[in-house]
Amino acid sequence: MSNSANSGPGGKKPQAASTSNFIRQIVEADLATGRHAKILTRFPPEPNGYLHFGHAKSICLNFGLAAQYRGACNLRFDDTNPEKEEQAYVDSIIDSVRWLGYEYGAAPRYASDYFDFMYRAAEHLIEHGHAYVDSQSAEQMRANRGTLTEPGHASPHRDRSPAENLTLFREMRDGRHADGAHVLRARIDMASPNINLRDPAIYRIRRATHHRTGDKWCIYPMYTFAHPIEDAVERVTHSICTLEFEDQRPFYDWLLARLADGGVIERPVPQQIEFARLNLTYVVLSKRKLIQLVEEAHVEGWDDPRMPTLAGARRRGYTAEGFRRFAERVGVSKANSVIEFAILEDAMREHLNEVAPRRMGVLDPLKLVIDNYPQGGEELLEQPNHPQKPELGRRPVPFSGELWIEREDYQEIPEKGFFRLYPGNSVRLRFGYVIECTGMRDGVVHCNYHPDSRSGTPGADAYKVKGNLHWVSARHAHAAEVRLYDRLFRVANPDGVADLNPDSRRIVRAQLEPALGEALPGETFQFERHGYFVRDPKDAGFNRTVSMRDSWTPRNAG
């Protein structure tokens, strides 16, 4: 409803215009030709695990297209395999999709809602000679499927009559046969160079309790058969999936054409479009590897802030908006690619920089005493919450003669280019006074301050110093645990746990400005000069989301 006056897809100002990609082109063409008046996409996870960064790309793609072209996107659970799926996963997935900020209508859909329909569609195929019940064992089926270079061989049951097939299929449904005794297969072409067309199995007998349909069924449709039907029933226009389903598309089209011819579903039928899944440097996204991280306790669970899960991202302080920007930046194509993790980090930084209030926190405390500051004195210093956004207001920060400063901000003998604190040098305490260092004695840094240098007072700017240090009044500090997260793996293309980064988490006892004591769970801040931090939704600690860009340390760090 908003910005309907804007021309072009994206509907934003030129600067925010989204770049073209092949899926947008298909959609635009379909809209232009009138093939579709309105598009409908879908995000179809199997509820057998937690959503990760890769799913975020898919979610942003599907829901993003719907939003951009004023269509809709369904959240649909592809729950056709009761042995692997659980309600707990659907809850967590719903939670994550919501968190990413997308709406999918009144309620999520479930493939299992269409089991009756699918069953009827199967009978339709049987009646028209397009499917048959095979009674070979799984091993026999495999042996007869042929290989990549040799054609397969027909099953001895391939020519059963429709009547016989119907009877057998109904018996399968009625529980008259053991698991694995029979399977329903599409009758296509055992010699097809595309192995997926060599009479793929479409229904199997599986006595398992389904998380939604319970024990109503003992036969379940296979993805191959179920997915196109789910799309068609919902009148999905563009069914977007990953590259590995490319070879499946001929079957997708074969099935839908027959069902449409038979009047089982309506035209136009959905179109399957494949894109390259997300790969990220320094990250593993395969389910097997993620499970291993959790089960072997290399992390503290699926929502560990180091995990590339959406649950982990939330605790890490990553934002939904950051993911959306990230998805837009990496684009969509069919080329297998590996995105540099820096792009994700930068998307998060960019968003956080805009919205995170500034605070001061000392992560590696070193005591600083201002020798000429009034004994026991203290005062409140006003600091802006955001240097570029005065509308975010200001806050008072208590100051006194005894402060915590960052250990790395002091060097007894300054290295080349170091312009922070060292004997004889002056720096400004951020939004406070200019101090001159007199040296370190007994592990405490000493200095004197210039009473007329207080920020905001007349003449304060007369002091020209290069260094600007954050600080926290020792007497007023809020001590808290802060976890400094870094990449989970130390190599760009991690293979497994052998590549784990031993320093992926550093826990420190930090001294924070008192306002941080009232941070709400999940609230995000920029700790000046350090990075972005989020108050952990689960406890009183803070998690580092991402550090600031730093053009100094990298060059000089050993």
Place this chain on the structure above:
RNA sequence: UGGGGUGUCGCCAAGUUGGUUAAGGCACCGGAUUUUGAUUCCGGCAUUCCUAGGUUCGAAUCCUAGCACCCCAGCCA
């Protein structure tokens, strides 16, 4: 030696009805502003589009032949 895909700057990615100097982002390198060595800003960064031929006045875009990489032989999705 089957089938399906993909190859444009370090990493992504526009561009594909053939037509001036091959978008943009990230990274990187300069420089300006800056009470965050942050942000912001300005500038630099592919005579070249997997390779080799060919067609053409003109090709990343067309043709031919190669090469590289990814996916497919679950009663998983």
